[in-house]
Amino acid sequence: MKHVRGAGCLILLLTLLTTTLLSACGSLKGAVGETAGAAQVTRYYTYGMFFQLEGFLEEPGEVASAALVLRSGSGEDGTLYRAEVPVSLSKKQGRLRFRSAEKIDEGLCLDTLPTGTCAALLETRDREGTPRYWTLEDETGSDKKPAEPAIEYYTLSHGRGHRKVTTEFRTLGERNTLVFQVRRSRLPADVYDIVIDPGHGGKDPGAQSGGYSERDIVLEEAKAIRTALERAGYKVLLTRDGSEDPEVNMAYTLYDKDGRVNRACASKAKLSLSIHLNYSPNKSQNGVQVYRSRKAGDAFARAIAGGLVDGTGLSYSTMAGKTVPGVYTRTFSTADLREERAKAKAKGFSFYEATTSTDYYFMIREFGGIATGAYVDGRNPDYGTNEYRNSNQGVDGLLCELAFLTNPEDLKVLLQDQRGIASSITNAVDHYVDGLYENPGGQTADLLGKETL
Ligand SMILES: [Zn+2]
Structure with a gap:
């Protein structure tokens, strides 16, 4: 199709495209098929390259296992993705609670979805293995907060071109469910x-x-890392480039409009x-020490830490508390919380509801929106507001x-092998992204490259 020439071919192409579009819309209702009822989605969001949802089934009946299923309504049975999801029965209300993955950066990788439109369903199976399907309904709003908006996600390019993935609740015939639309797109x-x-x-x-x-x-x-990543085809944003005012206290401008938190988000x-x-x-x-969110898995952080150790003269830190070599998490300790509460009291604002499972470092917690529990809402008079704290x-x-x-050998690498550090990090990012395409977490691997629209 790439080398179509002449008006006749163009008309044929347009006709084909229109027919395909119409049939894709028509078949999406078919993708939903027979359902047992509706499951309620209480939160849905992306974190990194992954999509997550959480929700419940009011009257689940017998459920031995559950899976998140994406169907296009075309092809054999049109299933584009299927992955087991963790479920738990809450005894209090008899509700079956489900979430799409244990970790916020595991499960459905949006980058690996083929172009086209598909509907998402919850599949439950009883002990005999008989499946039932449930549409996914929007229950993300409440008296306390508005419903979460549609997600407009752009895939990482990495030589494959960008795609725009729109995720929203849609009415298909009589029913509502969550729909994913994947289109080729330029990056805005x-x-x-x-x-x-x-x-700093x-x-x-x-x-x-x-x-x-x-x-x-x-x-x-x-700067060296940016250059290396750009050479590998990524579009990179630096949160500061050295042109900042040498008198400005950056620790206090994190949450300004042009501060690193709001710019990054x-x-x-x-x-x-x-x-x-x-x-x-x-x-x-x-x-080397790489910190990740406590709610995330090790894969991305391990790729970066391992890449640095393999590609430079640096070694893994021997400090205690690692989850895998070079990878750490830090949450508020009881002492940290005591200190933060005292500071809040002195400044006259009520301390945030942080706990010992809240991520300590702001660039992990506040960059992640609702996925990581970002909370900086402007109540602390020293800081601005993270405008993206409720972002999905x-x-x-x-x-x-x-x-x-402070270590002479480490310092030597830092000063003399910037290019090695930059290329090691770039290779690690490539490796991580390629790994997701090779093993996307659900059953999408054999469908990659298959165009459904
Ligand atoms: Zn530092």
């Missing part, structure tokens, strides 16, 4: 693939040692790497402590 000017967030800046130097400051080294690393980027350096009075302390499109943010500024 204000949408990015990846955010690179060099830490302005009059905040970060860690300092031997005449070097974290602020300046991470900026150079970040507005970019609709899928992935973000905040670049930092570690500090220790013990000069032998060294190595979260950026998968990692905090990368590349190395220790």
Whole structure:
């Protein structure tokens, strides 16, 4: 179809396209098929490259297992995606609760959906294995909050061209359900693939040692990483480029309109790497530490940490608490919470409802919207507001402590092998993205490249 020439062919092409479009719309009702009733969706959102939903079935009957199913209504039975979903029965109300994956960055990878339109259903099976299908209805709004808006997601390109995935509740005949529409699309000017967030800046130097400051080294690393990622075909946003006012306290402008939080969230980027350096009075302390959200899996963080260790002279940090080599999480400790509560009291505002399972680092928690429990709503007079705290499109943010500024061997790599660091991170991102295409989590692999529209 790529080399069609002449008016006759064009008319034929248009006719074919119109017919296909009409039949695709018609068949979407068919995609829903026979249903047992409706399941209620209480939250739906993206985090990184993944789509998630949570909800419940009021009268589930006998359920031994459940799956999220996407159907196009064309082809054999039109199933584009099928993956088991965790379910739990809440005893109190007898409701069957379900969520599409255990971790916020696992399950349905939007990038791997083929172009076309499909409807999502919940499939439940009884002990005999007999399936029943349930439409998914919008129950995301309540007295306390408006319903979540439709999601407009742009895939990472990575040499495959961009696609726009629109996810919304739609009426199909008599019923409503969640619909995914995937189209080839250009990336809008204000949408990015990846955010690179060099830490500190302005009059905040970060860690300092031997005449070097974290602020300046991470900026150079970040610029090199941007160049390498752009060469690999990604569209990259830097949250600061060194042109910031040297007198401005960046720690207090995080949540301004042009601050790093709102800029990163507005970019609709899928992935973000905040670049930092570690500090220790013990000069032998060294190595890479990558922090991820406590609610996420290890895959992305492991790819970055492993890439740095394989591709440079850096090694994994030996610090305790890792989930896999080089990968860490940090949530508020009881001491942190006590301290934050005391600060809030002194400044006269009621402290946020953070707990010991809330992500501690703002660039992980606040970049992720509802997926990671972002909460900065402007009540603290020192800060602005995270305008995207209720967003149902979260950026998968990692905090990368590349190395220790205080360790002589680490410092040597930081100063002398910026290109190695940049290409290792780029290879790691490529590896992670390619891995999702090879193993998308559900049964979409054999359908990739198959055009349904
Ligand atoms: Zn730092």
